[in-house]
C-alpha cells in the first residue's frame with residue numbers, strides 16, 4: 070500500500086476541513102398530518118407512511 074511520504078501540515082488539514090459543512094436534512098410534508106418528515110421514512114409525528122400507520126408516533130404535537 071502506498072504510504073504518505075510527509076506529514077500533512079496543520080494548515081493543509083485545516084484548510085481542507087474548512088469546506089466540511091453540515092447540510093440541512095431534506096424534508097417532505099406528511100400528507101397525513103402535515104408535519105415535516107424525512108422522505109421514505111414513516112412520519113415521526115403520526116407514524117404513517119404511504120397511507121398506512123406503521124408504528125406509534127415517536128413524538129406528537131400533543132406530547133410536547
Ligand SMILES: [Zn+2]
Nearest residue numbers: 099102112115
Ligand atoms: Zn404525519
